[in-house]
Amino acid sequence: MRASERAYAQLHSDIINWRLAPGTTLGEVELSERLGVSRTPIREALAKLTAEGLAEPQSGRGTVVSGISLDHLDELFELRSALECRAAELAARRGDRDTFLELHRKLANAGELITEDDPSRSGYYRLAGELDSAVDAAVANHYLNQALKSLRVHLVRVRRLGKDNPARLRDAAREHAAIALAIANGNPAVASAATTVHLDNSLRHLLSTAPDISSEPHD
Template sequence: MRASERAYASLHSDIINWRLKPGTVLGEVELSERLGVSRTPIREALARLGAEGLTEPQSGRGTVVSEISLDHLDELFELRSALECRAAELAAKLCDPEIFLALHQKLTNAGELLTDNDPSRTDYYRLAGELDSAVDAAVGNHYLSQALKNLRIHLVRVRRLGKDNPARLRDAAREHASIALAIAHGNPVVASAATTVHLDNSLRHLLSTAR
């Protein structure tokens, strides 16, 4: 793997998992020393992160991790609704039903993954990611999948504002299960409606928790 790719992967992971918090200054010299690469790969990685909206220039400070503003949540979820509802509709028309029936069963039992032994909710979020991947595969639209991929980068950061509330995550799992079942039954209208319910509940929870 090229040095710039390694630097990008490390910084990307640190940013979306809040090891580098919003507003953190990303100095080239410090990053070069910490990651063991020259400053040129660091600049390339920072440029790529900037293009994704994960970093931004700040006067007098250089490059910093971009802020997450509650003022932008509505805009983010407007885009999310347009993309995810359409993806659910297409998946309902094009999918292998057995894949989504299996996901429905897993998601119905997803509350069992929310234990004190996994405070980072790794297994839970991995299962939610399986649904995203299955929808992407069923749709088979490169441009839609790429747009969703870029959107999910910011959603991973945003969900931290919800503080991984177990009750909300259990509700979200049931909502995901409903989406999977509607897709499995080949009903695009219900799949889109179930996605809308999930997104509305998620947004309201984020706004109420983060204020």
């Protein structure tokens, strides 16, 4: 793996997992020393992160981790609704019934995975990721899949704003189960409607619990 790819992978992970908070200055010298690579790979990594919207130039400070505000949430969920509802419709038309029935079964019992013994909720998020992957495979549309992949980078960051609330996650699991069942039943309208319900509930929860996080200085 090239040095720029290693630097990008590390910084990408640090940003989406909030080890680098919004507004944190991404100084080339400091990052070069921390990651053990020259400044040229750091510049390449920062350029890629900026293109993805995870970093942004800021006057007088260089490149910083991009902020997340409530305005950004509204915009993000507008795009999410357009992409995910359409993907659910296409999956209902093209997906394998047995695959989604099995996902429905797992998701209906996903509340058991949301425990204090697993504060990262890794089991639940892994299962939610299985549903995303199954929808992507069923859609079989390269351009839609690429758009969803780009969107999910930002959704991982946003998820942390909701504080991984166990009650909300259990509701989300039931909502995911409803989406999976609608796809398994081959009903595009119901799949889209179930997706809309899930997205509306997710956004409402975020708006009620998340602070307005923007690009505040973090050196």
